Amino acid sequence: MAALDGLPPLRDVIQRHGLDARKALGQNFLLDLNLTQKIARTAGILDGVTVIEVGPGPGGLTRAILALGAKKVIAIERDARCLPALAEIADHYPGRLDVIEGDALQTPFETLVTDGSPVRVIANLPYNVGTQLLVNWLLPETWPPFYQSLTLMFQREVGQRIVAQADDNHYGRLGVLCGWRTQAQMAFDVSPQAFTPPPKVTSSVVHLVPIENPIPCSAADLEKVTMAAFGQRRKMLRQSVKSIGGEALLARAEIDPQRRAETLTVEEFCRLANCL
Structure with a gap:
């Protein structure tokens, strides 16, 4: 150079x-x-x-x-x-x-x-x-x-x-x-x-x-969901997202409450955020 x-x-x-x-x-x-x-x-x-x-x-x-x-x-x-x-x-x-x-x-x-x-x-x-x-x-x-x-x-x-x-x-x-x-x-x-x-x-x-057209979703809500879910990543989602809606939120998003955060796709996280 x-x-x-x-x-x-x-x-x-x-x-x-x-x-x-x-x-x-x-x-x-x-x-x-x-x-x-x-x-x-x-x-x-x-x-x-x-x-x-x-x-x-x-x-x-x-x-x-x-x-x-x-x-x-x-x-x-x-x-x-x-x-x-x-x-x-x-x-x-x-x-x-x-x-x-x-x-x-x-x-x-x-x-x-x-x-x-x-x-x-x-x-x-x-x-x-x-x-x-x-x-x-x-x-x-x-x-x-x-x-x-x-x-x-x-x-x-x-x-x-x-x-x-x-x-x-x-x-x-x-x-x-x-x-x-x-x-x-x-x-x-x-x-x-x-x-x-x-x-x-x-x-x-x-x-x-x-990506020109990402999945429609609130950035603030997605941050909130990911922070909760991964804050207790070893626990089932029904426990880790308890503070933001718990099983009721997961039911609205049609996500099994026994799953863990690291198994959710980006699309599923966006669905959770949109259900807040």
């Missing part, structure tokens, strides 16, 4: 700017530029696309996205120490990189792109906010959402929960929400050794594409 885009190796950038990864910010920098290109390619052809990136750090993935032809990258970075390194990338790609200093959890993503270009989210998400960001992107008030796809890196365990379906040990609230509104698939795993510092767990890249 250094030869491809003419910018210095990432290790040099990190050393020059004193960018030690900080655990409090959930940072693990990805330095393998072949790997960052693989992540960017997972999102598909980027020509004419505006990409939103969260937590770019020193900009390894940012560089890959720009080198592969994205029209523009809008990067949200909370760590002010990374801004000079990102400014160097912006200078190298004039007019194609906008950096917003701020907290991604407080960012109104749907307002960031105003020129009508297609939007994709590609990010090596900070571990400490990744799941909450995904839930926020899954549950906006309007659907279809502002993005064409989400290509995101998580701890492998979280990735397994995202793509899990009924009767899978990893199936839970996250699997239901993702299965309701997206088609989610695991793309590939990433070894801890690819990061600086190496995390204690393997990571996975997950690709999610919105």
